[in-house]
Amino acid sequence: MIEIIQYGIYTSIQDMGRFNYQSYGVPVSGAQDQQAYRIANQILNNSLTSAVLEFTIKGPKIRFHQNTFIALTGAKMKAKLNGVEVDYYVPIKVNEGSILEMGIIQNGCRTYLAVCGGIKTEKILESRSQFKGVTINDRIFKKTLLPIDNPIFNPSKGARMISPSQDYSQIELEVYTGPEFYKLSKIEKENLFSTLFTISNFNNRMAVRLKEKFKNEMSEIWTAPVIPGIVQCTSDGSLIILMRDAQVTGGYPRILQLNNSSLNLLSQKNTEDKIRFKLLSRID
Amino acid sequence: MSRRIFRTVPLHNKAFLVEWKQKPSDKLLEIILSFKSAIDKDAKVSRTVMGYQSLLIHMKEEIQNMSLWNEYLNELQIKIQPKIIDKGKIWKIPVCYDNIFAPDLIPLAKSLKIEVEELIQIHSKTKYRVYFIGFLPGFLYLNGLDKRLHFPRKKNPQLKVPKGAIGIGGRQTGVYPNESPGGWHLIGKTPISLFDAKQKKPCFASPGDWVSFEPIDKRKYYELKRKIQKDNFKMLPNQ
Missing domain, CATH: 2.40.100.10 (Cyclophilin-like)
Structure with missing residues (x-):
């Protein structure tokens, strides 16, 4: 489990999207920046459709109730794990009881947090992406416990990602x-x-x-x-x-x-x- | 060869549109439905989405050769044009037109210069055709609103229209499948859910089906509402 203590400005659960229901009027949804989303999962050797958290402008404060690995990608917000700043685009080991605190955006708009094995909320119409009217809420509003998978990731064997250039200034x-x-x-x-x-x-x-x-x-x-x-x-x-x-x-x-x-x-x-x-x- | 009555428009390398030139009608609906049922069976196609005059085709892989698709669609037009394929199911949606659920019924009747009872009768006696689903999950685009009930939508849309509200706006009538903002005049409410995300087929109605509204009183409304809450109700088509 992970616990969202403060939810930031707009934090939601997203994955690749909900593909087969547009003919019923259901939007695709999914992570806004699909590239940053995909890389976050790749860093942890997750399945490419694993659900992650999407932070907007200011991220949340999260407590981990189990040992796991995480990866941060996308826009850079200052990220502190138990008070110590952590890097983006690398796997990070997290112990039970740790607190991750996200700051305000420094470049870009949206940041992705993947956890080992993905977030395991209920799939609705083949996806975990939050969208009001399909899932109950369109975002995480208050203190929430989210189920996550048990870590099977071994960083010594895991693929290292070369950090892609994050130039969002291109017009x-x-x-x-x-x-x-x-x-x-x-x-x-x-x-x-x-x-x-x-x-x-x-x-x-x-x-x-x-x-x-x-x-x-x-x-x-x-x-x-x-x-x-x-x-x-x-x-x-x-x-x-x-x-x-x-x-x-x-x-x-x-x-x-x-x-x-x-x-x-x-x-x-x-x-x-x-x-x-x-x-x-x-x-x- | 018969003249081509549609155009194809690529959107990106895995999606293109087929768009027909003629105005929306039951005949065009049947043509689009025939194309859709043939195209949905193609192994290269991932899914299709309908509009009044168009069919959006999503491919599983990148489109290599658009001219092959154009040829295939030309052949399809020749093959399927003459016959009417799908007559559609008939759904009766119960609607309570009582004032407590119909804040705009009396003012709308006044504006249309007809009696409230007449408005209800015209609205509920008409058989509407489901053209496609869009706007919101489970929102049915219904064709066939009687001309006497056409009326421009509100200048200032309401921020919160309740789930199940029945509205009239412009030349259209329909059911709000969920709470949402909206600019239609609200003339009733149904206890039925038009969209259920827990079902594999989340809408009971499909394009080509027919819908009519069956007037019910408050007592019946609450009785159905209770049944639905207890999961003791299933919409079934009329024979």
Whole structure:
């Protein structure tokens, strides 16, 4: 068991996501930064679908009720185990009774904590990812005990990860054209790729809204399927980038589609950060 | 060869859309359902999601060759266009239109210039077609709201619409499967759960099915509510 003593700003249980239920209206969910999530599990030789904790901006305070190993990845928050600062991207041995205290974000937005064998809350519709209406809550709100697996990890034999560069300052998001892109005029297209956009304070696990208005003449569409990474454009010119908890259908024109690595990068951006869209050509 | 009535749009290297040009209708719904049932059987396909005019196809592996898919879809169009495949099940959803569950019923009737009883009768007598599920887990997009009940949604959406509330907004009517914000006019409430995450098939209704609303009184509402809480109730389709 691990005990969440203080829950931080927004802490939730996440895994790869819930894939087979979009036709029932269920979002995919899962870790926002899938790369940091995957590496956290790899460091501990966990299964690639093991559940982890996702911290946002400020992490929680956690007490461990059993011996285990942990790994921290993603955005850097100061992390202290029993008062001693610990590293990211390495396995860390944790003894029963230890306390891990996370600080405030220094770069990026989201940090991942994997435990040996993964967090073992009940799977609902094939996933442990928290989403309100599917699981009871969408995050951890109060003192909570979470079941974890027994450690079978042996660090002397475990694979060492080379810490990947954590440069979240890159402003370019790589995109493909979306289904309604063709409806934009030449000037609108030029504006879309030349404008330096700012992330507004409306950004969460469902969507990221950009501050600058994008003038356009498009009308709404018949409600159609959408996926994480789609850039929607409202009639008043708001650009909304859909994230992992996004609805499965939408009625706004879909002008762009982020690729996976850009979706991971965007999940590490904060309010007031700048971004620019960079068009990729399709392989087909 | 017959003229192609759809386009394909790649989203990323493991997903693409098939989008039809024609306006949503029962005929288009049946075409999309036929495509879906054929495509769902393909070993390369992981899952599909429907919209009014479209079908989203997620692949298990990266798409190597889009032109092969285009050819396959052209052949599919020729094969399945003429026949009506799925007539759909019929579901009767019990709804209590009593004022305690219907805060907007009287003002909406006034705005529509009809009697409350007439509004209830029109709303509950119509057979609605389930076009697809989206917006929220278990939210059914229903087609067929009588023109006399069309009314613009509220200017300021309500922050909390209760689970089970029945609403009218624009040309649509539907059931809120869970507590959520919403801008529809609330005219009743059902004790039935439209979404149950504990079931392998979490919604009883599927695209292509029919739904109608069966008026019940408060006593029946609470009786059903108790049965559902005790797990003593299962929705079954009508014959």
